[in-house]
C-alpha cells in the first residue's frame with residue numbers, strides 16, 4: 001500500500017504531474033483502490049447562508065463587494081431556512097451540508113451564535129455539517145465543534161507564490177493559521193484550491209506540496225475548476241481543460257492517498273465522460289444541487305443518472321464512526337474577552353483586481 005507522506009518535494013510532485021496522462025490515471029486509480037472504496041462517492045450540498053457583500057478581493061469571486069457582478073447581496077439566513085434547505089438536500093441524497101458565509105472572518109457576535117444554532121440543527125438531522133465562514137480563531141473553531149460541526153473548509157486556493165496574484169486582502173499565513181485552529185478544535189479539515197486562474201503547473205504542485213506538509217493531511221481536498229464570472233478580474237479567463245482537471249485530481253490522489261478528493265466547482269463545464277475519468281482518477285466526492293454558493297452546478301437527477309451508469313453509490317454520513325459529541329454549554333458560551341487576533345492585510349497591488357473594482361464604480365465606462 002502506498003505510504004502517507006509529509007515529506008514530498010515540489011520536484012517529486014512535478015515529476016508525477018508531468019507523467020503521460022494514461023499512466024497517471026492508472027497509477028492514481030490503483031492508489032485510490034488501496035485506500036478508498038472506489039464505488040462510494042460522498043455527496044455534499046453547498047448552501048450559501050450569507051451571500052455577497054464580502055470585503056475581500058479574491059479575483060475569482062463574484063461575492064466580493066468591490067466587483068460589478070449580478071450577485072444579489074443577502075443577509076444571513078434564518079435557522080428555519082437552513083433546516084428546510086438541509087431537509088431538501090438530505091431527501092436528495094446528500095450526507096453532508098456545507099454552509100458558506102461571505103465573511104472575511106468570524107466575529108463573536110449574534111450572527112455567529114445564529115450559525116452555531118444552524119450547525120446544531122443540521123447535526124440533529126443526522127447529516128455531517130461543514131462550514132466555510134472565513135478565518136476562525138481557535139476558540140471559534142472549538143465552539144463550532146461543540147455545536148456538532150464535523151468539518152471546516154478554508155481553501156488555500158493556490159501555491160503561496162501565485163496566491164499573491166489572486167488576493168491582496170488576506171495572507172497565505174492566515175489561511176494556514178485558520179487550518180491550524182481548526183485542527184486544534186479536533187474538526188476535520190477541508191482545504192484545496194482552484195485551477196484555471198492562470199497559474200503554472202509548478203503552482204498547482206506547490207499547492208499540493210503545502211497541503212501534503214500538513215500533518216495530518218486534510219481529510220478533504222476540493223479541486224475546483226475556475227468558473228469565470230463576468231465582472232470579476234478573472235471573468236475572461238479560459239475554462240480549464242478536462243485533461244488538466246483529470247491530471248490534477250490524479251496527482252492529488254497520489255500525493256494525499258487517504259484524503260477525499262472533491263470534484264468541486266466547474267462540473268457543468270465537463271461532460272459525463274470527463275467526470276467519469278475524474279472518478280476513475282480518484283475523485284471521491286461531489287457537490288450536489290443546482291448551485292455551488294453562487295455558481296451553476298449539474299442538476300441532482302443528472303448526477304444520479306451518472307452514478308447509476310458508473311455503478312457509484314452515495315456514501316452514508318459518519319461512515320468512520322466519528323460523529324461529534326455536542327457540548328451545548330461550550331458552544332453557547334460567547335467569550336467575554338474575544339480573542340484579538342490581528343489577521344493580516346498584505347495590501348499589495350494586483351492590477352487586474354484594481355481595474356475590475358474601478359469598473360464597478362463606473363459601470364458604463
Ligand code: SF4
Pocket residue numbers: 054055056057058061062063064101102103104134
Ligand atoms: S472567496 Fe470568500 S473571502 Fe474571497 S471574496 Fe469570495 S466570499 Fe469573500
